[in-house]
Amino acid sequence: MRIPCPYCGARDAHEFAYLGDATLTRPDPAAADAADRFHDYVYLRDNPAGRHQEWWYHANGCRQWLRLTRDTRTHAIEAAEPARRDATQADMPGAAS
Amino acid sequence: MADRSPHDPLAGIAFDRVPPAGAYGVTGEPGIVVSTAEEPFIALVAARNGFGASVAERLGRAFGGPGLDRPHAGFGSGSTVVGIGPGRFLVLSRAEADLPGTLRAVLGTEAAITGQSDAFVLFDLSGARVPDLLAKGAPVDLDPRVFPVGDAATTLVAHIGATLWRSGETGWRVLVARSFEASFTRFLLGAGAEYGLRLEGRG
Ligand SMILES: [Zn+2]
Numbered sequence: 001m002r003i004p005c006p007y008c009g010a011r012d013a014h015e016f017a018y019l020g021d022a023t024l025t026r027p028d029p030a031a032a033d034a035a036d037r038f039h040d041y042v043y044l045r046d047n048p049a050g051r052h053q054e055w056w057y058h059a060n061g062c063r064q065w066l067r068l069t070r071d072t073r074t075h076a077i078e079a080a081e082p083a084r085r086d087a088t089q090a091d092m093p094g095a096a097s
Numbered sequence: 098m099a100d101r102s103p104h105d106p107l108a109g110i111a112f113d114r115v116p117p118a119g120a121y122g123v124t125g126e127p128g129i130v131v132s133t134a135e136e137p138f139i140a141l142v143a144a145r146n147g148f149g150a151s152v153a154e155r156l157g158r159a160f161g162g163p164g165l166d167r168p169h170a171g172f173g174s175g176s177t178v179v180g181i182g183p184g185r186f187l188v189l190s191r192a193e194a195d196l197p198g199t200l201r202a203v204l205g206t207e208a209a210i211t212g213q214s215d216a217f218v219l220f221d222l223s224g225a226r227v228p229d230l231l232a233k234g235a236p237v238d239l240d241p242r243v244f245p246v247g248d249a250a251t252t253l254v255a256h257i258g259a260t261l262w263r264s265g266e267t268g269w270r271v272l273v274a275r276s277f278e279a280s281f282t283r284f285l286l287g288a289g290a291e292y293g294l295r296l297e298g299r300g
Contacts, residue, residue: 007183008168008250012236015253060253062168062182082183 122290149184170262
């Protein structure tokens with residue numbers, strides 16, 4: 001699988017580290033049910049067949065986090081956006097509008 | 098200069114020592130010449146949030162190149178600017194001993210600057226077969242038709258983290274963490290033996 005890094009261009013997946021679901025929000029540690037919520041957040045992950053948003057870190061490249069939209073059945077990558085960007089990178093290829 | 102067996106160019110060379118200067122691999126005119134290059138002063142520039150484009154432009158004006166926030170190498174007289182990530186650049190200089198000081202004067206508070214002269218060793222590779230050699234270790238398409246002069250890539254070469262760029266028609270440079278010098282040189286000799294490789298002595 002090759003991942004289209006917005007900065008580096010298409011690169012082999014071996015250059016990246018995978019984190020997982022990019023749609024989850026870290027629970028509030030001060031909430032009364034924080035222990036249960038953290039259990040869900042850390043351990044109970046969906047394993048969808050199809051469209052998936054996920055974090056990838058370009059460890060052996062530009063050292064930036066990316067948010068990928070990938071089909072887990074075909075590895076087709078629909079979008080690869082920098083997780084963080086500043087105003088000067090707005091026109092970077094793959095940048096979200 | 099020792100002439101080495103074309104069949105086993107690394108025979109008898111301790112794995113943790115930088116191999117000696119000499120001719121390696123097939124005999125005759127070497128297809129690839131390797132030296133450690135002469136831009137010994139290196140600094141990392143990390144633009145502060147919102148200043149990537151401005152820092153790129155200032156670096157281009159002061160040290161050479163188009164001044165873009167891209168994986169690109171710009172060349173000045175005795176200096177090189179290489180983009181390694183968004184808003185991140187390595188600046189190399191032949192003569193600027195106080196490179197961080199000069200960069201601070203050029204960039205002011207727009208970037209964080211750290212001296213890295215001791216961190217890297219810079220390899221200079223020349224010859225028409227260099228892309229074939231690097232293709233054995235780098236998961237990037239380095240064909241001269243798609244990787245023009247000035248293109249740069251931060252990637253792995255033989256599982257060793259490296260920043261490489263094409264410095265001329267048949268000239269390439271590879272920046273590797275200094276502690277990998279022996280391992281990386283061994284990769285070059287093994288991968289380059291079939292083209293004939295001359296490793297030049299260091300000063
Ligand atoms: Zn990248």
